[in-house]
Amino acid sequence: MVKAVVLGAAGGIGQPLSLLLKTSPLIDELALYDVVNTPGVAADISHISTTATVTGFLPADDGLRHALTGADIVVIPAGVPRKPGMTRDDLFKVNAGIVRDLAKGISEYCPKAYTLIISNPVNSTVPVAAEVFRNAGVLDPKRLFGVTTLDIVRAETFAQEFTGQKVPSATTIPVVGGHSGETIVPLFSQAQPSFNVPEAKLDAIVNRIQFGGDEVVKAKNGGGSATLSMAYAGFRFAEKVLKAVSGEKGLVEPSFVYLPGVEGGxxxxxxxxxxxxxxxxxxxxxxxxKANNVLANINDYERKLLEVAIKGLKGNIEKGVEFVKNPPPK
Known part of the structure; x- marks a missing residue:
């Protein structure tokens, strides 16, 4: 029996993510939690004729505890969305507080669950969760993931004109670094099967992968952000984790992890x-x-991108750690 939990299930990412998880034959029980509307979302999704039973919980009546107890995998899209002109970093204070509180619940009610964090800015919210788990004595870096799959999905999609593949995901393109703007580094030189992006088009495609979220915000006229593609990416990564747990071999996907705690890290x-x-x-x-080091053979262009990414990442990570060590006044 596999129990999956979505924290933030009534939001723009949470609803389609919950829908996709309901379709998975790998899940027997699906628990949905949010501050509003979760019983309605759960009732709606429960009518779908697939295996998983669905329950919805609110903060009242100890809802977080009931949702998390017995969980095998927890996916966290909870938080406020980006608005026009807002960077992922602008979201930090609100979303870091949300992730901190939810991580405390996980550390208490299901400390051995695989925790997948979607809440932005991932570069900071994953360190927030890690510090909470560390303080509670339950940090297992092998089970804590920042979901960066949307960057990989965008790379596969935007590069299709150069790969020649009918199915974009048939090309494996490592994307390393972080999950915001210039911290996102696609490694076309390491793609399998290999392909070539013309030099004249390289800057444009890299920029589109790095700032694809802005493209969606603009297209929605400020009425939303990249919720549907992010839900798909979150589901894709969650399904890979569940397949690996069930014994399937050879599953590899980039993720934002705590390197010192994993083999190869x-x-x-x-x-x-x-x-x-x-x-x-x-x-x-x-x-x-194992964390796979794909950096040894990158080219000079990618190395310059990596240098910029690391500078940004250092500040993002420190901000997340500091948020837990010295919480801002309420």
């Missing part, structure tokens, strides 16, 4: 100078089996 941490970083990770029943 120490070497990468020394190379990049930060402890949290998105790299392709091999998944298994215990979570991260």
């Amino acid at each position: 120490e070497e990468i941490a020394k190379e990049v100078g930060v402890d949290f970083f998105s790299v392709p990770v091999e998944l298994g029943p215990s979570g991260v089996v």
